[in-house]
Amino acid sequence: MNQTLEAIARAIFNSWFKDDSFPDTWQILPLEDCMAAIIDYRGKTPTKTLSGIPLITAKIVKDGRINEPQEYIAPKNYDLWMRRGFPERGDVLMTTEAPLGEIAQLDGRKVALAQRLITLRGKPGVMDNTYLKFLMLSSFVQEQLHARATGTTVLGIRQSELRKVDLVIPPFFEQQKISQPLRIIEDKIGANEQESQTLASIRDTLLPKLLSGEIRVKEAEKVLEAAT
Numbered sequence: 722m723n724q725t726l727e728a729i730a731r732a733i734f735n736s737w738f739k740d741d742s743f744p745d746t747w748q749i750l751p752l753e754d755c756m757a758a759i760i761d762y763r764g765k766t767p768t769k770t771l772s773g774i775p776l777i778t779a780k781i782v783k784d785g786r787i788n789e790p791q792e793y794i795a796p797k798n799y800d801l802w803m804r805r806g807f808p809e810r811g812d813v814l815m816t817t818e819a820p821l822g823e824i825a826q827l828d829g830r831k832v833a834l835a836q837r838l839i840t841l842r843g844k845p846g847v848m849d850n851t852y853l854k855f856l857m858l859s860s861f862v863q864e865q866l867h868a869r870a871t872g873t874t875v876l877g878i879r880q881s882e883l884r885k886v887d888l889v890i891p892p893f894f895e896q897q898k899i900s901q902p903l904r905i906i907e908d909k910i911g912a913n914e915q916e917s918q919t920l921a922s923i924r925d926t927l928l929p930k931l932l933s934g935e936i937r938v939k940e941a942e943k944v945l946e947a948a949t
Contacts, residue, residue, distance in 0.1 A: 723910045726834045727785050730906040734855040735803055736791060736901055737891070747891045753884035755848040760806035760840035761880050767833065775830070779816040779837035782823045785858060786910070787814070788891050788917070794833045803820055808841070811850040813841040813857060818877030820864045824857045826850065839880065849896040853878075856888060882942075 743749075753759070769776065775790035782788075788866035794802060814821065817837050827840075834840060841857075843850050856862055869882040891899070931937045 723913050724787070726906050726910050726913075727787045729854065730903050731785075733902055733906075734899065735859065738859070738861070743889060746895075747889060749887050750890050751884060752888050755844055755853075755888055755890060758781045758812075758840070758842040759804060759880065759884070760808070760812075760834070760842075761836055762805060762834045762836055762840075767794045768790055768798065768838055769793065774799050774833050776833045776835050777814065777838065778835040779819060781811060782814055782816050782838070784877060785825060785854070786914075787825045787827075789831070792835075796875070796943075799831075799833060804902075807923045808834060808840055809842065811842075813843075813850055813854045814904065815839050815841060815857060817880075817883075818872070819875050821870055821876045821878060822857075822863050824854055826907070835884045839883065846893050848890070849893065849900050851900040851907070852891075852896040853888075855900075855903060862886060872897075892937070 741880075745933060767776065770793050773793040776792040776794050777787060777790060778792060779790045781790060808827050812827045814827065815838070816824075817839055819837060842851060843853050865886045866878055866883075867876065867885065870876040870878045890896075915927045927936070931938065
């Protein structure tokens with residue numbers, strides 16, 4: 722369901738870009754002119770723990786989403802590790818290599834960022850972050866990322882080259898108009914993910930008890946009904 726919703730959101734966004742021409746009020750600007758922050762954590766590897774603050778790694782940023790983190794850092798190390806800048810709700814993540822150009826948006830949970838990730842934050846009143854997410858996913862930007870990338874075995878892009886990537890910038894109120902239905906879809910995707918995690922937790926709790934005979938099927942059904 723979430724893959725379908727994500728496809729619908731991208732189709733809605735792409736419908737605003739039916740050809741190569743844009744209204745006179747739209748601009749094409751380099752990425753660096755539109756960002757309030759560019760936070761680069763490449764080349765650094767944190768000390769990982771079995772629990773704590775979720776660590777977002779490049780391998781779990783995929784298809785416009787952040788998959789469930791499986792690695793963590795200790796809370797006591799968070800401020801020291803994130804000294805280059807703290808991520809905020811709505812920030813856009815981009816993988817810089819292995820793979821290049823995967824995009825996702827942070828939902829406000831406290832997370833740490835691993836290597837091979839850059840965080841982008843649009844300037845207030847200039848760049849809407851939801852618009853930015855879908856723009857970075859578009860072929861217009863993805864083709865530029867790959868054209869500016871270097872490497873033979875693994876493609877990667879330097880921050881200096883990323884800053885030069887052109888972005889299509891409508892007036893801010895138009896970006897918000899474009900982003901409004903996309904946010905509704907994003908909220909639905911988030912709700913689906915939360916429900917899926919809740920059901921998975923219930924499954925992991927009840928299944929051993931059912932198999933051992935500790936509880937019966939009717940009791941498990943009551944627990945499931947109460948949760949959903």
